[in-house]
Amino acid sequence: MSGLVVTGWGAVTAAGTGETAPAPLTPVAVGDRFGELPSPAAPVLADFDIRAELGRKGTGSYDRVTGLAVTACGRALESGSVAVDDLTRERIGLVLGTTVGGFASTSDYSRDTYVQEKPYLVNPLLFPNTVMNCAAGQAAIKYGLKGVNSTVAGGPLAFHQALGYAATMLERGYADVMLVGCAEEFSAHRAWQSAALDRTGPAGEGAAIFVVERADAARRPDAPVLAEIPATASAFGGDDALTACADRVIGEAGLDPADIAGIIAAGAADHERLGLRAAPLHVAEWYGHCDAAAPALGLATVLGHPDAVATPALIVARTPDGGAGAAVLRSRR
Amino acid sequence: MPDVLVTGLGPVSSIGIGAGEFTAGLRAGRSGVSEITSFDASGFPYRRAGEVTAFEAGELLDRLVPEEWGRTSSLAAAAARLAVTDAGWDPAGHEPGRAGAVVGTTSGESVVMETVTRQIIDDGFAGMTPDVVGKLPAGRLAHGVSAELGLTGESMTLATACSAANYAIGYAYDLVASGRADVMLAGGADSVCRWAHAGFHRLGALAADVCTPFDRDRAGILTGEGGAMLVLESREHAEARGARPYAELLGYGLNCDAKHPVAPDPASIAECMRMAQRNAAVKPAAIDYICAHGTGTPANDAAEARAIFEVFGPEPPPVSSIKSMLGHTMGAASGFGAIAVSLAIAEGFLPPTINWSTRDPELGDLDPIPNTARETPVRVAQNNGFAFGGNNAITVFGALT
Numbered sequence: 001m002s003g004l005v006v007t008g009w010g011a012v013t014a015a016g017t018g019e020t021a022p023a024p025l026t027p028v029a030v031g032d033r034f035g036e037l038p039s040p041a042a043p044v045l046a047d048f049d050i051r052a053e054l055g056r057k058g059t060g061s062y063d064r065v066t067g068l069a070v071t072a073c074g075r076a077l078e079s080g081s082v083a084v085d086d087l088t089r090e091r092i093g094l095v096l097g098t099t100v101g102g103f104a105s106t107s108d109y110s111r112d113t114y115v116q117e118k119p120y121l122v123n124p125l126l127f128p129n130t131v132m133n134c135a136a137g138q139a140a141i142k143y144g145l146k147g148v149n150s151t152v153a154g155g156p157l158a159f160h161q162a163l164g165y166a167a168t169m170l171e172r173g174y175a176d177v178m179l180v181g182c183a184e185e186f187s188a189h190r191a192w193q194s195a196a197l198d199r200t201g202p203a204g205e206g207a208a209i210f211v212v213e214r215a216d217a218a219r220r221p222d223a224p225v226l227a228e229i230p231a232t233a234s235a236f237g238g239d240d241a242l243t244a245c246a247d248r249v250i251g252e253a254g255l256d257p258a259d260i261a262g263i264i265a266a267g268a269a270d271h272e273r274l275g276l277r278a279a280p281l282h283v284a285e286w287y288g289h290c291d292a293a294a295p296a297l298g299l300a301t302v303l304g305h306p307d308a309v310a311t312p313a314l315i316v317a318r319t320p321d322g323g324a325g326a327a328v329l330r331s332r333r
Numbered sequence: 334m335p336d337v338l339v340t341g342l343g344p345v346s347s348i349g350i351g352a353g354e355f356t357a358g359l360r361a362g363r364s365g366v367s368e369i370t371s372f373d374a375s376g377f378p379y380r381r382a383g384e385v386t387a388f389e390a391g392e393l394l395d396r397l398v399p400e401e402w403g404r405t406s407s408l409a410a411a412a413a414r415l416a417v418t419d420a421g422w423d424p425a426g427h428e429p430g431r432a433g434a435v436v437g438t439t440s441g442e443s444v445v446m447e448t449v450t451r452q453i454i455d456d457g458f459a460g461m462t463p464d465v466v467g468k469l470p471a472g473r474l475a476h477g478v479s480a481e482l483g484l485t486g487e488s489m490t491l492a493t494a495c496s497a498a499n500y501a502i503g504y505a506y507d508l509v510a511s512g513r514a515d516v517m518l519a520g521g522a523d524s525v526c527r528w529a530h531a532g533f534h535r536l537g538a539l540a541a542d543v544c545t546p547f548d549r550d551r552a553g554i555l556t557g558e559g560g561a562m563l564v565l566e567s568r569e570h571a572e573a574r575g576a577r578p579y580a581e582l583l584g585y586g587l588n589c590d591a592k593h594p595v596a597p598d599p600a601s602i603a604e605c606m607r608m609a610q611r612n613a614a615v616k617p618a619a620i621d622y623i624c625a626h627g628t629g630t631p632a633n634d635a636a637e638a639r640a641i642f643e644v645f646g647p648e649p650p651p652v653s654s655i656k657s658m659l660g661h662t663m664g665a666a667s668g669f670g671a672i673a674v675s676l677a678i679a680e681g682f683l684p685p686t687i688n689w690s691t692r693d694p695e696l697g698d699l700d701p702i703p704n705t706a707r708e709t710p711v712r713v714a715q716n717n718g719f720a721f722g723g724n725n726a727i728t729v730f731g732a733l734t
Contacts, residue, residue: 001511036458061594090588090604099470100441101492110450110528119376119527120534127532128594128721131439132471132492137722140591146601149589149724150500153441153471153492161489168507174587192458193466235430236479236488244430244485320467321476323488 001171003230003253004163007223008080008211010072010181011300014043014204014287017053018075020297020304024286027202035188038195042202043288044186058141061125063105065185068207069096069135070142076179077143080211081222084144093148093175094136095165096209097158097182099292101132101151104187135183148175156266156317158182158292159299160234160325163212167232170214181209184293194289204288208296226303227331230254234325239273242324246274246314253328255312262313264298264329266290271316281309295327302331337509338571338578339675339730341420341564343412343520345393346669347383347557348658352419356676358658359684360706365659366543366555372447372527377534379541382525383557383660397481403442403468405560406477408665409522412560413478416518420564420576424482424516431514433486434478435505436562437497437521438664439720441471441490444524478518478562486514495661496626496718497521498561498668499726503585505565506728515570520562520668529663530556536595538630544661546627546654546686547634547701549693554628557660561668563675579679583713583729584613590723597633597719603640605725609715610644613729617645619713620729622683624670626717627654628661637717638696653686653702667718667726674714674730683707 014028015021027041034044050059050067054074062070073094077084084092100106109130113119128134133151140149148169154161159182166178184190186205194203213220215228231252233245250257263280265271266289271280281301283294290297295315301308315327344351347365348358358365365383374380385408390399393411402410413434417424424432440446445468452460471490479488487508491500498521505519533539533554540553571578586608590598610617626637634654641649655673656662662669673684689703716728 001513038459089591094589098492099472100446101471106440106446106528107450107453109532110447110526111454113527113531114451114454120378120531122528122531122535124532124535127536130528130532131494131721132441133494133720133722133724134594136493137589137594137724140589140723141594144591146589146591148587149493149591149722150587151492151724153438153474153490155470155472157472161487164487165489165504168504168511172507172511188458189453192461193469195459196461196463196466198463234489235486236433236476237429237485240429241485248430319470319472319476321473322480323472323476 001167003215003228004167004212005215005225006210006212006227007225008076009300009303010075010079011208012068012071013206013297014045020301021286022305037188037191039202042186043204063102063129065102065183066135066138068185069183070139072181072207072209073139073179076209076211082177082211089144089146091147091176092145093169094139094145094179095150095152095162096136097152097154097162097292098132099155101134102129103189105129107189155292155319157234157319157323157325159295160232160317160327163232163327164234166212178212179209180212182292182296183207184291199289201284202288204290206287206290206293206297208300225332227329230328232327236322238322242273242318245324245326249326249328259312260314261310264295264309264313264315266294270318279310306331334510336568337506337582338566338568339563339580339582340566340571340576340578341416342672342675343416343419343562344669344672345385345388345408345412345560346659347385350387351415359673360682362685362687362704362706363658371525379539381542382555384525385559394481397477402477403445404524405442405522406473408560409436409474410477410481412562413518414481416562416564417482424484429485431486432484432516433488433514434475434484434518435489435501436474436478437491437501438471438474439494439497439523440529442469443526445469447526474522493724494720494722495663496667496720496724496726497664499718499728502671502728503726506582506585509565509567515567517565518562519565521665522560523558523663523665525556525558543688544629544657545688546629546657547696547699548689549691551629551631551634553630555660557662559662559665561665561672563671578733579675580730581733583731585609585728586612587726592723595721597636599636599639602636602719602725603643605727606640606644609727609729615713615729620650620715621711622650622677622714623652624674624716625652625654626719627656629656635695638699642697651683651700651702653684655684657687667716670716671728674716677711677714678730678732681708681710683709
């Protein structure tokens, strides 16, 4: 299968809308806008205002993760000079990765069935936010994208799986251009979940979406290649799956393990088993625990700050229950 | 490019568990709807759903310890176990990375979400416990299947709402057809839950007692649940081990309405049908049966019928909705549809739309196969799936050649 090239990207991170962090972010005092939190500071984009970013039309019911994803998507389309019109809109696809969609939206909806006077006195306008494909569906409406539209619920592995999905859609001819990325919102739910799971450091948030095309396809003249992802793999089976994925993508990229100069991973536990002598960027140290968004934020950071990680780099992810993935990144400098 | 065959079926449903019971249920036009017992429905005006009350995870799972997984993962894994048993295929020792699982879902571990919400209500956010939140990620659905069967390939959960099983079946098809996998478990799973019941009720989409798709007086959905998993296999691999396939998966089509968060768009649905047929290399005239999305809401059935006439002309094939029997099983729905059309092709019968009594003049000459299954050969069948977010996915199956 042909590798992928990245020809555009958009991100919303705690460093700012359209910004990535040049170095690990300092958590900011969040105040009470997210309710009671396990710690008073977190790496969040405190002044993110959905309607200031996206306007009022159609955004009234957006929750935070939808706002982050749709904003990043718009910026990616612009960055990649993707022309969306009646000739192209059915051939531009979108695949987004998540863990549970909007944790706060879904839990709050469930909560209302218990605390309201009647269990059915829930808000009908917010029901779509409880479904995990909400962000992808809203991005499609906002930008008129009528082609492939998928949502991968993979948690830490979602980005690798979404990359594989995007590559497959392009390879099999269902799309000519794919937008691929992940988003997680900060919320009391995610912050306390992190605490319950005994993680060190706060939860974070962010969205990063990339325009990807087949490496062997004709280049669009106004969309230069920003980076290459020559190979991606995701699989199941713990340590063995991780090793198999890493070996496979390094080999498919025509490299040896010794060529890998950098690592992008949520944390050390994701890659230390591979024993690679390469300088890692641990996304959780830069942006807080960002679950599905971590690898994508790492990639966006390299695009925004090329010195953040040396390339060729290996993007690595694992899930607690045995999922694993690896992808090779080469940047064009 | 390898042909992709359906070699095993694993339905965990309210009308039957296992291929034999499910077939009997479809043929008999059995209803799986009952009074809700999985949550306290006393505060709701409507209290019926398609719960799989007979589901005992411990009886169906070989490896997974049920207490360690949410209900939806257990449904998916149990369905997958049934499917590989039905296929007569032992996953053990399969070449690493070449057998995997793709599971579609609408709400993932929806009951776990309720449990964690109750923890928050009772004890505040600090009341969330690691054993509960650890079961929450929807990715666990696919990983439950992979862990139960010892699969080492792709292990992916696609959360594209009520068409998700078709997305999963389609992606699994791509992996086999492109030579990257030999065998894939694919389908969908979801659990009945209080908040989805409330949400659909509040949208005005819930019916009181029965689901009556394509009936003039149809009033909406009943929520349902289940696990619907299929074994998809390359022809080469199937023939080498002497498998007995049900049908061939000919192809699928995907698109997005990009118009409204919940209301279906007939033009976009029609285009998805054409896309699926093109990808499957079949003409409308070759299709003998459509397994409808057929939720039973006024809006869906009208939009779906309109799209069918647009694509098939004035004399479309017969169309039935198995949601009349199962209720709306959400992410599993198009998986049950895929199982139903595989059986329809293999055994030569059309599942009925039950609870049907009054023709809807707005739906023209649509034949909904009212109330009674029909014995007839089925060479090609189309399996529809539509969803919130405009996520349309349609799979096309054909008789073995």
